Amino acid sequence: GMLVRDVGKGDNTLFWYHRWLEGEVLKDKFPRLFQITENNDAYIAEVIVATSEGSEFRCARRRRLFVWEP
Secondary structure (H helix, E strand, O other), rough: OOOOOOOOOOOOOOOOOOOOEEEEHHHHOOOOHEEEEOOOOOHHHEEEEEEEOOOEEEOEEEOOOOOOOO
């Protein structure tokens, strides 16, 4: 992927609303996932969290994904 915005620590860039990855707004690229996400106003630092083993994707959802959903 191509980063188009310097996100720094990710605490000033909204995960779903800012153009930060490949020049796209993620809520438009992944509308179904956006619809079932609980905290749509989260910053990158709240969704992609550094761990001792690398990083972890933390995206609380209102329901589980169906098998056919990405």
